[in-house]
Amino acid sequence: MGEAKRRKESLGENYGKEPTIAPWFPVTKTQSQKFVQWTSTGAWAGIALLVVAWIVVRFVGPAAGWWQAN
Template sequence: MGEARRRAAQGLPPREPKSTRKSPDTSPRIVPWLPLTQNQTRSFVAVTTRGAWIGIGAMVLFWITVRFIGPAAGWWSLADMP
């Protein structure tokens, strides 16, 4: 028996649909004429900081590969090494 029929047979009201809407951002705006809130700016800073650290890590990994792993594996030789 389906959920709707079971609830009707028991005299219960229909189930309320789940709310999938996000609650609106009620944090104050940075400036009144700009549609950016403080929560949005914090989120932006967090995302860009994480992206910067990922970029730094990728650059270090690339440098280690070019400077040490590539020459040690014989893939290439560095110009400054005899």
């Protein structure tokens, strides 16, 4: 008997299903990797928006105020 058949017999109905992170936590490893990818992308987007907001407040705001005062 081949290794795949042995594994299929030993796992039963769980054969071919992706394993979860922990038995009590119903999230698969692929789902956790996608979550980390999305949160990392979101964090970098937030950092970029923070830099843009800082540039607007620091440079554009005072420049616009100076032009209106003259």
